[in-house]
Amino acid sequence: MHVGDVLVVDGEWGRVEEVKLTNVVIRLWDDRVLILPTTYFTERPFQNWTRNESRVVGKTQIHVDHTADLDDLRREARRLVESSPLWDRDQWVLQMVDATPQTVVIQVQASAADGASAWDLRCDLREGLIRYLRDQHPQWLPRTRSQYQP
Known part of the structure; x- marks a missing residue:
């Protein structure tokens, strides 16, 4: 996962704004901000819609x-x-x-x-x-x- 990637997490989709050692900040489609611990992404499934391209x-x-x-x-x-x-x-x-x-x-x-x-x-x-x-x-x-x- 990289800054700018589009993710779907627990049915919500948004763009990664920050990736830190302790947490990941995602700007959701409706402009809310979702902040998750980095461990979330090693323990639970998520979708990365832009792993290879933004389309x-x-x-x-x-x-x-x-x-x-x-x-x-x-x-x-x-x-x-x-x-x-x-x-x-x-x-x-x-x-x-x-x-x-x-x-x-x-x-x-x-x-x-x-x-x-x-x-x-x-x-x-x-x-x-x-x-x-x-x-x-x-x-x-x-x-x-x-x-x-x-």
């Missing part, structure tokens, strides 16, 4: 109804990703990553230059896809089904 791939998951047309959602996701100044123009994908009895789970992955940009891009994509579903295909939003048995 980050952000993932956004959305539950949709089984009737949703994934090709249509993929076209809208492509439009949202390609129109975003936060996307670094490297990679993106929309995939179905899970299925439950009630919904299917789609995941959009898109790369950004750094952790902060990836966070904002994830939020923008989630908002854009939910808006698209709500306005254009409300029938694809998850719904509760029940079976009538006389």
Whole structure:
């Protein structure tokens, strides 16, 4: 770990500001400061998103109804990703990553230059896809089904 690295620690992500003999100072995404003893990093797992480079791939998951047309959602996701100044123009994908009895789970992955940009891009994509579903295909939003048995 180095100053400037983006870490995820206990579900919180931030950038390392200081590495001292006794503690590590991390500036979290919402501007809070997390100070942990250096022993924390030898005793517990953490993610380093920037070990080799600062580019980050952000993932956004959305539950949709089984009737949703994934090709249509993929076209809208492509439009949202390609129109975003936060996307670094490297990679993106929309995939179905899970299925439950009630919904299917789609995941959009898109790369950004750094952790902060990836966070904002994830939020923008989630908002854009939910808006698209709500306005254009409300029938694809998850719904509760029940079976009538006389």
